[in-house]
Amino acid sequence: MSDILTRITSNPGIRSGKPVVRGTRITVLDVLEYMAGGMTQEEILDDFPGLVAQDIRAVIAFAAERERSAFPKPAGIDQMRPDSVIVSDPEVMGGTPVFTGTRVPVECLIHHLSAGDALDDFLDGFPGVSRSQAEGFLRIAFNAAVASLSR
Secondary structure (H helix, E strand, O other), X not given: OHHHXXXXXXXXXXXXXXXXXXXXXXXXXXXXXXXXXXXXXXXXXXXXXXXXXXXXXXHHXXXXXXXXXXXXXOOOHHHOOHXXXXXXXXXXXXXXXXXXXXXXXXXXXXXXXXXXXXHHHHHHHOOOOOHHHHHHHHHHHHHHHHHHHOO
């Protein structure tokens, strides 16, 4: 992927430093807006003979990389141990699985999400539960579901 990203450059003297397709004044945003407006890759290439198909892929890869870096995955979420996220103790809520360090049943998260509530709404209602705990539980549940498919 990094090789294709070399097709995108940025120079303060060209288009105010916006990322452009190498050797052109065509910005990444220009291409994305054409595509969002319904132009096909072929139409863009016809309208801009200086572009090749690899340039379009580079624009998409660049946008994907920007999105990834703008919203990074929380560190370590895939390595979270279940007991750092949820516990079941007969002394706490009669053994109902709760988020570690709280008395909030994990099932509350399931009910909120099933009702269409956003994760932020759940977290606002249960400030003792951290975002990393809620996301960790969802990742653990996802991994368990995927693992059950291969059995």
